[in-house]
Amino acid sequence: xxxxxxxxxxxVASDAVKxxxxxxxxxxxxxxxxxxxxxxxxxxxxxxxxxxGRRVVGVLSAMGDTTDELERLAHEISAQPHPREYDMxxxxxxxxxxxxxxxxVHDLGHEAISLTGSQAGIVTDTVHGKAKIAEIRATRIxxxxxxxxxVLVAGFQGVSADSHDVTTLGRxxxxxxxxxxxxxxxxxxxxxxxxVEGVFTADPRIVDGSLKLKTVSYEEMLExxxxxxxxxxxxxxxxxxxxxxxxxxxxxxxxxxxxxxAEEGDLVLEKAIVSGVTHDVSEAKATxxxxxxxxxxxxxxxxxxxxxxxxxxxxxxxxxxxGATDISFTLPKSDLATAKxxxxxxxxDIGARASEVDDEIxxxxxxxxxxxxxxxxAADMFEALAEAGINIEIxxxxxxxxxxxxxxxxxxxxxxxxxDKFRLYAEERARA
Amino acid sequence: xxxxxxxxxxxVASDAVKxxxxxxxxxxxxxxxxxxxxxxxxxxxxxxxxxxGRRVVGVLSAMGDTTDELERLAHEISAQPHPREYDMxxxxxxxxxxxxxxxxVHDLGHEAISLTGSQAGIVTDTVHGKAKIAEIRATRIxxxxxxxxxVLVAGFQGVSADSHDVTTLGRxxxxxxxxxxxxxxxxxxxxxxxxVEGVFTADPRIVDGSLKLKTVSYEEMLExxxxxxxxxxxxxxxxxxxxxxxxxxxxxxxxxxxxxxAEEGDLVLEKAIVSGVTHDVSEAKATxxxxxxxxxxxxxxxxxxxxxxxxxxxxxxxxxxxGATDISFTLPKSDLATAKxxxxxxxxDIGARASEVDDEIxxxxxxxxxxxxxxxxAADMFEALAEAGINIEIxxxxxxxxxxxxxxxxxxxxxxxxxDKFRLYAEERARA
Numbered sequence: 130x131x132x133x134x135x136x137x138x139x140x141v142a143s144d145a146v147k148x149x150x151x152x153x154x155x156x157x158x159x160x161x162x163x164x165x166x167x168x169x170x171x172x173x174x175x176x177x178x179x180x181x182g183r184r185v186v187g188v189l190s191a192m193g194d195t196t197d198e199l200e201r202l203a204h205e206i207s208a209q210p211h212p213r214e215y216d217m218x219x220x221x222x223x224x225x226x227x228x229x230x231x232x233x234v235h236d237l238g239h240e241a242i243s244l245t246g247s248q249a250g251i252v253t254d255t256v257h258g259k260a261k262i263a264e265i266r267a268t269r270i271x272x273x274x275x276x277x278x279x280v281l282v283a284g285f286q287g288v289s290a291d292s293h294d295v296t297t298l299g300r301x302x303x304x305x306x307x308x309x310x311x312x313x314x315x316x317x318x319x320x321x322x323x324x325v326e327g328v329f330t331a332d333p334r335i336v337d338g339s340l341k342l343k344t345v346s347y348e349e350m351l352e353x354x355x356x357x358x359x360x361x362x363x364x365x366x367x368x369x370x371x372x373x374x375x376x377x378x379x380x381x382x383x384x385x386x387x388x389x390x391a392e393e394g395d396l397v398l399e400k401a402i403v404s405g406v407t408h409d410v411s412e413a414k415a416t417x418x419x420x421x422x423x424x425x426x427x428x429x430x431x432x433x434x435x436x437x438x439x440x441x442x443x444x445x446x447x448x449x450x451x452g453a454t455d456i457s458f459t460l461p462k463s464d465l466a467t468a469k470x471x472x473x474x475x476x477x478d479i480g481a482r483a484s485e486v487d488d489e490i491x492x493x494x495x496x497x498x499x500x501x502x503x504x505x506x507a508a509d510m511f512e513a514l515a516e517a518g519i520n521i522e523i524x525x526x527x528x529x530x531x532x533x534x535x536x537x538x539x540x541x542x543x544x545x546x547x548x549d550k551f552r553l554y555a556e557e558r559a560r561a
Numbered sequence: 562x563x564x565x566x567x568x569x570x571x572x573v574a575s576d577a578v579k580x581x582x583x584x585x586x587x588x589x590x591x592x593x594x595x596x597x598x599x600x601x602x603x604x605x606x607x608x609x610x611x612x613x614g615r616r617v618v619g620v621l622s623a624m625g626d627t628t629d630e631l632e633r634l635a636h637e638i639s640a641q642p643h644p645r646e647y648d649m650x651x652x653x654x655x656x657x658x659x660x661x662x663x664x665x666v667h668d669l670g671h672e673a674i675s676l677t678g679s680q681a682g683i684v685t686d687t688v689h690g691k692a693k694i695a696e697i698r699a700t701r702i703x704x705x706x707x708x709x710x711x712v713l714v715a716g717f718q719g720v721s722a723d724s725h726d727v728t729t730l731g732r733x734x735x736x737x738x739x740x741x742x743x744x745x746x747x748x749x750x751x752x753x754x755x756x757v758e759g760v761f762t763a764d765p766r767i768v769d770g771s772l773k774l775k776t777v778s779y780e781e782m783l784e785x786x787x788x789x790x791x792x793x794x795x796x797x798x799x800x801x802x803x804x805x806x807x808x809x810x811x812x813x814x815x816x817x818x819x820x821x822x823a824e825e826g827d828l829v830l831e832k833a834i835v836s837g838v839t840h841d842v843s844e845a846k847a848t849x850x851x852x853x854x855x856x857x858x859x860x861x862x863x864x865x866x867x868x869x870x871x872x873x874x875x876x877x878x879x880x881x882x883x884g885a886t887d888i889s890f891t892l893p894k895s896d897l898a899t900a901k902x903x904x905x906x907x908x909x910d911i912g913a914r915a916s917e918v919d920d921e922i923x924x925x926x927x928x929x930x931x932x933x934x935x936x937x938x939a940a941d942m943f944e945a946l947a948e949a950g951i952n953i954e955i956x957x958x959x960x961x962x963x964x965x966x967x968x969x970x971x972x973x974x975x976x977x978x979x980x981d982k983f984r985l986y987a988e989e990r991a992r993a
Contacts, residue, residue, distance in 0.1 A: 210664045225631065233639065236639045
């Protein structure tokens with residue numbers, strides 16, 4: 130399930146909207162700024178938008194593996210780096226790329242200014258490593274835009290309201306910065322430049338015949354993000370939905386149209402049932418075996434795990450005839466080390482037989498707004514997997530999504546089989 | 562001549578002094594923080610000072626070649642990187658090392674906080690790349706010290722008073738930060754940790770028998786810095802002198818005493834004539850040949866060069882019998898490209914025969930406060946060079962220094978010869 134985080138971008142948004150001028154927020158991911166040549170290319174794109182008369186805000190991620198390198202240094206120093214200092218450290222990557230891009234814009238004969246999260250007025254709470262944006266004080270950005278400058282904002286970071294410390298926004302943080310800025314500045318579109326052409330019906334690297342979608346609703350994009358589509362994090366899509374910021378996910382290497390993400394009502398989606406097949410191999414499965422079937426047991430299990438900060442995804446529980454049951458759920462592999470001893474203790478405490486973990490699983494999901502009115506979709510999906518000889522271990526559904534846990538070794542075949550089954554719908558959708 | 566820059570660190574200093582508590586400002590240069598192991602070593606040293614009950618402020622330079630790497634990126638982007646953005650870029654190196662050190666301190670069981678120049682209240686003018694400190698607003702540092710924390714301040718950088726932009730302080734900037742902080746916080750000593758044991762009577766890498774000095778006066782240290790001793794920049798020494806901050810230059814790799822730099826009156830220097838022999842191969846010589854000897858010609862030459870930002874060091878002019886004269890001076894090799902066309906134009910304008918430049922020179926200097934009362938020192942130096950068969954091209958003196966320009970190829974022999982001549986005095990001094 131999508132664990133969307135809600136961020137408030139209050140009054141400022143309406144203030145900015147009043148200015149009524151055409152603001153372009155353009156975000157460039159790590160591979161789009163991988164070296165100085167690519168940064169110059171980004172600068173040319175920003176300048177082109179400026180020369181079309183737009184007020185241009187660029188948000189660049191850190192170059193290539195800069196952030197990985199900084200993380201490596203931190204872990205050489207400490208097994209558990211101090212969170213405040215960790216944010217101080219890992220936030221420099223964006224400062225580097227944005228300053229370099231500002232230099233490149235200057236060389237193209239335009240004025241530019243790069244701003245840190247703090248200078249850009251990205252005010253957050255104090256939760257280091259996954260801070261939420263509390264407010265955007267856009268005065269300095271607006272002044273620079275009024276002066277005709279191209280503004281570069283270091284993504285992924287902000288400053289805490291109370292302590293004036295540098296904070297970071299967590300994974301996908303530069304998208305969050307860009308979408309929040311688009312909301313605060315009243316931009317009608319936030320362009321997300323990436324290394325793929327847009328949002329696809331399945332990962333083109335593993336599925337033959339996957340297609341680029343022209344449009345996708347916020348709701349579908351959220352489900353796709355939550356089930357493994359890596360093009361955007363659910364959190365940024367959620368902010369876009371709340372503030373009505375249309376997203377345009379597109380390739381930094383070309384000028385062709387990518388995928389628009391917007392309100393369902395604004396898009397021509399009626400005929401399309403399926404928007405995509407996603408997959409996720411980052412999760413593991415845990416099972417507590419032969420749990421006494423008494424009220425409150427499930428609540429107790431998941432409260433203890435939640436208190437330990439373990440993110441639970443799918444949960445299934447089958448009540449058995451003899452009064453004992455198995456509780457299974459999926460969780461990030463990275464949380465296994467934390468969760469395993471807790472589960473062992475829990476199993477003993479509640480009188481279960483044992484706890485088991487399995488990290489050889491994968492999740493395959495089918496997402497589509499049209500599913501709501503087409504009840505046969507789930508059955509079609511199960512059939513596709515059965516025909517491919519793939520066993521389903523867990524099933525979970527929402528109104529616009531069906532997810533199945535399968536063996537990790539089967540994941541590529543599973544995605545291909547499901548995609549083949551729905552290919553006709555997907556082609557229809559891609560043409561919409 | 563020493564081109565000391567004056568920075569004012571006003572009221573705050575006296576405020577801080579009132580607190581009357583023992584503040585240790587400890588600065589670590591690039592090689593002392595070359596990798597994460599060395600940063601952990603720095604953390605241990607800071608913790609040791611804290612455990613002695615001192616209020617500890619660390620100032621770390623950027624790790625090894627981080628700043629060079631950032632400069633390389635900037636020059637890949639632009640032949641002339643925009644100064645504001647350049648500062649934004651190159652200031653991140655210190656942020657990295659100081660955040661890493663704060664993590665390491667935490668792991669040793671002490672509280673630490675790393676602060677950017679801006680967070681530390683290092684307020685500067687707006688001259689990007691060589692900003693001067695205008696004020697230190699030490700509130701945040703003092704609060705952290707009051708809370709028992711070890712404070713890490715990113716050296717080399719500040720924030721401009723008017724525009725709130727990141728500024729950098731130029732070469733040796735971390736020393737400047739450390740000394741200015743020591744002044745503002747009322748520290749009675751600023752420890753400069755480096756990769757050598759202290760200040761030597763000559764560069765130990767090229768001179769046999771060079772000795773570590775126990776003490777050296779600000780005045781001598783300034784002359785040594787200005788004539789090629791690389792252990793500290795003149796600017797930081799000048800600030801230390803103005804605010805009476807004693808410096809202790811010492812090795813980060815050992816606990817042995819290094820060299821104390823303080824007021825002449827506070828040191829036992831009476832017997833010592835010579836503090837050291839320095840050399841500098843970074844300069845070139847320029848000559849305007851056969852200049853008509855009319856009033857105002859020299860003023861015109863050096864006004865034009867000053868306006869072009871060329872730093873002139875030694876100047877000699879010999880009036881000749883026939884009413885024409887040669888004007889020679891030294892200037893940084895890096896300014897040659899700017900200076901040459903100016904000199905050619907000047908020579909034509911003023912009716913001189915030609916202008917010549919020569920980048921195969923070196924400057925050898927002898928520095929010592931005791932020289933004031935020992936008029937024979939200069940003659941001894943010329944004699945030493947003559948005995949070694951080394952020709953002197955230009956001579957320049959101050960009350961505590963004699964400098965000679967020689968051929969670059971002769972520099973090592975020249976330094977050795979002069980050092981040998983004064984070795985007896987040097988040994989006396991080292992014992993002081």
